[in-house]
Amino acid sequence: MAKDKKQKIRRPSAQTPKGFRDYFGSEVDQRNAMLAQIAAVYHRYGFDPLESSAVETVEALGKFLPDVDRPNEGVFAWQEDADDNKPGDWLALRYDLTAPLARVFAQHRNDLPTPYRRYAMGPVWRNEKPGPGRFRQFYQCDADTVGSASVAADAEICAMLADTLEAVGIPRGDYIIRVNNRKVLNGVLETMGLVGEDTAARDAVLRTIDKFDKVGENGVRELLTKGRLDASGAYIDGVGLTDEQAGPVIAFLTSKGGDTATTLANLRVAVGQSQTGLSGVDELETIADLLAAQGYGPDRIEIDPSVVRGLGYYTGPVYEAELTFEILDEKGRKRQFGSVAGGGRYDDLVKRFTGQEVPGTGISIGVDRLLAALHAKGRLNSQASGPVVVTVMDRDRMADYQTMAAELRSAGIRAEVYLGNPKNFGNQLKYADKRQSPVAVIEGTDEHDRGVVQIKDLALGARLAAEMTTNEEWKSQPAQMEIKRGDLVDEVRRMIARAENADG
Numbered sequence: 001m002a003k004d005k006k007q008k009i010r011r012p013s014a015q016t017p018k019g020f021r022d023y024f025g026s027e028v029d030q031r032n033a034m035l036a037q038i039a040a041v042y043h044r045y046g047f048d049p050l051e052s053s054a055v056e057t058v059e060a061l062g063k064f065l066p067d068v069d070r071p072n073e074g075v076f077a078w079q080e081d082a083d084d085n086k087p088g089d090w091l092a093l094r095y096d097l098t099a100p101l102a103r104v105f106a107q108h109r110n111d112l113p114t115p116y117r118r119y120a121m122g123p124v125w126r127n128e129k130p131g132p133g134r135f136r137q138f139y140q141c142d143a144d145t146v147g148s149a150s151v152a153a154d155a156e157i158c159a160m161l162a163d164t165l166e167a168v169g170i171p172r173g174d175y176i177i178r179v180n181n182r183k184v185l186n187g188v189l190e191t192m193g194l195v196g197e198d199t200a201a202r203d204a205v206l207r208t209i210d211k212f213d214k215v216g217e218n219g220v221r222e223l224l225t226k227g228r229l230d231a232s233g234a235y236i237d238g239v240g241l242t243d244e245q246a247g248p249v250i251a252f253l254t255s256k257g258g259d260t261a262t263t264l265a266n267l268r269v270a271v272g273q274s275q276t277g278l279s280g281v282d283e284l285e286t287i288a289d290l291l292a293a294q295g296y297g298p299d300r301i302e303i304d305p306s307v308v309r310g311l312g313y314y315t316g317p318v319y320e321a322e323l324t325f326e327i328l329d330e331k332g333r334k335r336q337f338g339s340v341a342g343g344g345r346y347d348d349l350v351k352r353f354t355g356q357e358v359p360g361t362g363i364s365i366g367v368d369r370l371l372a373a374l375h376a377k378g379r380l381n382s383q384a385s386g387p388v389v390v391t392v393m394d395r396d397r398m399a400d401y402q403t404m405a406a407e408l409r410s411a412g413i414r415a416e417v418y419l420g421n422p423k424n425f426g427n428q429l430k431y432a433d434k435r436q437s438p439v440a441v442i443e444g445t446d447e448h449d450r451g452v453v454q455i456k457d458l459a460l461g462a463r464l465a466a467e468m469t470t471n472e473e474w475k476s477q478p479a480q481m482e483i484k485r486g487d488l489v490d491e492v493r494r495m496i497a498r499a500e501n502a503d504g
Helices: 025-044 098-108 152-167 182-192 199-209 212-224 243-253 260-271 275-293 367-376 395-410 425-434 445-450 458-465 471-476 485-503
Strands: 055-057 077-079 090-093 116-125 137-146 175-181 227-229 235-237 301-303 317-328 334-345 360-366 388-390 415-417 439-442 452-457 480-484
Touching: 025 116, 025 137, 025 152, 025 367, 055 098, 098 116, 098 137, 098 360, 137 152, 137 367, 152 175, 152 275, 152 301, 152 317, 152 334, 152 360, 175 182, 175 275, 182 199, 182 243, 182 260, 182 275, 199 212, 199 243, 212 227, 212 243, 243 260, 260 275, 260 301, 275 301, 275 317, 317 360, 334 367, 360 367, 388 395, 388 425, 395 415, 395 485, 425 439, 425 458, 439 485, 445 452, 452 458, 452 485, 480 485
Parallel strands: 175 301, 388 415, 388 439
Antiparallel strands: 055 090, 077 090, 116 137, 137 360, 175 317, 227 235, 317 334, 334 360, 439 452, 452 480
16 A cells, blocks of 8 residues: 655745735834824824724725625725625725724714814725835824814914924925815816816816826826827827817916915916806915914925826815935936825715715825935934843843843833843844844853943944954953943943944
8 A cells, every 4th residue: 555645734925915014123113203203293283193993894985885896996805794684794994094084073973073183193005006115005194174164274284294294304495395276276177168067078187187297288288189199109199178278277287486476376367267266276375374474484385286186086275295305216316205295175075974065174194205205314223222131141040130121121221131042142142233232231150249240332342343353352342341230220321322322
């Protein structure tokens, strides 16, 4: 008889799912620190935190509805088991933090103050094709005011956004917040005669306007009229408007002047006699006046009609925060860092649940983008300092080592005892290096009997090691010193402070 062959064990692949990634140590610490800085600004403006469920019904999310071919289109969705012969609900991970806010406000509106001011931070998930720098899970950081129709709420959001950027380390001169208004664009469309039932032509114009930052004025003009050749040489059909019909759109997109007054005057010309458009220009003027009264001039927040992203979604003012400094791309070319936040007024979101229009306005900050910007400017150290490591020279004296660590922790110093195999002391120091530990504490039997400990400045030691040629030099280097046992906390604190000052 043939011998029984052992069944091969199939082991799972130790890889993150496509479009996801893991975050370690300093990455998590830096993100948490930034979230705390942002939350502090939001809290100072009177916004309350909200933590809603990560799972919503697909019906509540609204934007992505299940279909026959692919019910989880755009979101990560699943259907609950049937209950009493009724099909189970479709549930999905949230794809942003705004849709859950609409559900929360509609559900709890009788208990919440109006206006309701909330901020929310957390991961969102999108079932989209991943790419370089584009993940299926990422963090958003939102603040919204629901229940106020006053553009003072929009002005406040813009001011808060400026304060937030500065709080996390983006100085004035390195950012600009640009403000536009969907009502102005609606006025332009009215002037062109694109209102009422002709939704196809209107949508085609909106899609073309959205390409303004890529193809520029001439490109938009060509796409609105006869069409154009793209960079690959392919011909793209135009919308088919006449030059006269396309004129208001071009006037709208290029109406930014040398100052706010000039820009507003140009916009009034672009919207013609449209009352909707003129109302939008008046709102922009009010926002500019409110910001100026608080000291937020056009060097920080400006009216800029070239902001067109999101105009199809928002119903009023729309704003975008852009970082203006240059970085080098993957090919070594200089380019501006670009947008890190966006938002605007949406007056129809809660209406889906209640049937009543509830005004709202808000902002969403891309935390990962902000962190990348600070790294690009050299304002974040990717190597965060680890804990002080208390080494183990005698495993029978573990209580003494734990006591040292407890004293350091009580003084607010991050510390741990080495809990691996203490047999090889060199491995303990390698462990401390891998942890980016600033200091190692060493106490053998001789030191214990004499009431002293050795403390080793690991960062300084690494810099000096290349210069040492003998054991005598190594022992005499200033990176390691003997101190009284009772001075442990004070000397470790001084050593850490010296290392931090050297890094700074």
